[in-house]
Amino acid sequence: MGDRIEKVSIIISKGSLDGIYPGLIMANGARAEGMEANLFFTFFGLDAIHAKRHEHIKLATVGNPGLHLATWAGGIPGVSSVMTHYMESKMAKMDFPSIPEFIEMISDTGAGMYACLASVELFGLTKDDFVPQVDDIITVGDFYEMAGGGQIIFT
Amino acid sequence: MGDRIEKVSIIISKGSLDGIYPGLIMANGARAEGMEANLFFTFFGLDAIHAKRHEHIKLATVGNPGLHLATWAGGIPGVSSVMTHYMESKMAKMDFPSIPEFIEMISDTGAGMYACLASVELFGLTKDDFVPQVDDIITVGDFYEMAGGGQIIFT
């Protein structure tokens, strides 16, 4: 039918643990199926590829009713870190990679990794701020060109 | 033109009222137009199909400037519940279905409902934790296979 997905272009726009993992899981799954996969990091999603920050990404504990924490508890200093550790230890038990490990793994499968130029400028960053897996800093126009013939997934 | 959308694969990844409804509305609208529609629940989105939790889903009142509540008010114990009741009563007045009702309605139209295996394992759940409308627990690879020939919508 020609209906098989050949390529996915996944945009990661959020900077929380629960905002970053879904995009990484979808990119990794796409590569495992032999599909072309490219990751585009924009806005707070840039944290996932920031060399100094990407080991310190936290779960969003307030404004996240899915956690079943009372909202006021989510706002107590330290609660975000506690929940993040809990989630991370659960993930480690399941041999789930950390974000830095996952980025490296996905890059090793041949997926492309790109930072959004407008966001990079907005936050005053340069290519040196990013992990070496980042292939390039690109414009929205470049993104659309790369994404042609595939599915765009904004996360 | 061959341009009509034939199928939508809608991913629900958030666990708040305002994170879940848009995906359900889009799935329902797709079925009403005679399109194939499948819903995929991942991460906190699993709450929408969790038999014990899906009647208790709340609005995200903090980290949600769209509500026009001062942030500190959103953090007061109980405010999230008050806002959720307000929204729900408004929805009820408009004959808007609750989440459990909506899930059932959409499933009855013939839409598929799937839980994401990696998330199910991460949260230590089993098929018994979900409402009976859930057809299966599937991998990312299965998802891409089902989504071929349609549009992927990540919410």
Place this chain on the structure above:
Amino acid sequence: MGDRIEKVSIIISKGSLDGIYPGLIMANGARAEGMEANLFFTFFGLDAIHAKRHEHIKLATVGNPGLHLATWAGGIPGVSSVMTHYMESKMAKMDFPSIPEFIEMISDTGAGMYACLASVELFGLTKDDFVPQVDDIITVGDFYEMAGGGQIIFT
């Protein structure tokens, strides 16, 4: 290859500064590349086109770990406004348009702007509440019809 993207249908569903800009940037970039672009505003995303509210949109400072603010600081009255001003002043320095300016600019490029009927009714709004750039209030079915032959991007 016929692989060029011809059209994007971008849904804006969130009401925060960081929830609205990515969709506007992608719409603007699409028009700059000569692609057809339509914007659909739903749920809290309606704030972006609300005549009285769209100058007062704030950054989500709680539930947004990407900001590297301690969560409790994000909940202090006024912090959201301070961060929003910081971000806005950075954007202004870069000649980044404000949301009202950006909406006008994008509309001037020929992009369509639509509000989601279900959300408009839920919030008790009418066409008069919106900025004049809004072309129409439409149903989900209308949306799918317009989106055919292009990419749907839900932000």
